[in-house]
Amino acid sequence: MLSASSGPVVGILVGSDSDRERMQDAVDELSTRGIPHEFEVRSAHRDPLAVAEYAASARERGLRVLICGAGLAAALPGVVAAHTDLPVIGVPLRSSKSVLDGLDALLSIVQMPPGVPVACVGVDNAKNAAVLAARILSASESTATIS
Numbered sequence: 001m002l003s004a005s006s007g008p009v010v011g012i013l014v015g016s017d018s019d020r021e022r023m024q025d026a027v028d029e030l031s032t033r034g035i036p037h038e039f040e041v042r043s044a045h046r047d048p049l050a051v052a053e054y055a056a057s058a059r060e061r062g063l064r065v066l067i068c069g070a071g072l073a074a075a076l077p078g079v080v081a082a083h084t085d086l087p088v089i090g091v092p093l094r095s096s097k098s099v100l101d102g103l104d105a106l107l108s109i110v111q112m113p114p115g116v117p118v119a120c121v122g123v124d125n126a127k128n129a130a131v132l133a134a135r136i137l138s139a140s141e142s143t144a145t146i147s
């Protein structure tokens with residue numbers, strides 16, 4: 001059962017501080033629904049060991065779903081999924097450096113090899129990632145809102 005006193009059950013990860021604003025809708029949606037969450041900046045490209053450590057310890061720290069937002073060559077969701085069996089939702093993000101307006105990140109996230117799934121929402125659609133996380137939680141928790 002989720003309550004305000006619970007520790008975070010959803011972990012939001014982004015590849016860069018520059019992704020923060022684009023992921024705000026996920027933070028707001030989880031807050032509105034009263035779902036405890038945490039927000040971290042970790043890059044699989046720039047700090048792979050920190051990402052592996054975060055993902056590998058996520059379940060034992062009480063997290064149930066992970067949301068990963070990343071732009072450009074968005075390895076982050078896939079690398080996280082490689083280190084945990086928790087459900088991972090990827091959010092492809094636009095970046096000022098993108099030449100494909102977020103399509104680069106979308107393809108990087110969605111084309112995972114068989115056996116290592118990452119769910120993928122639309123470009124910059126952080127809100128849907130939070131709604132999907134709530135629905136995953138609601139499969140076993142009666143308190144999460146599923147609308």
Ligand code: C2R
Nearest residue numbers: 015016018043044045070071074075076
């Ligand atoms: P900077 O603004 O820090 O240069 O980052 C980030 O998500 C961001 O959108 C530019 C873009 O690089 C992305 N990035 C990744 C990863 N690390 C950083 N996709 C990763 O590990 O997947």
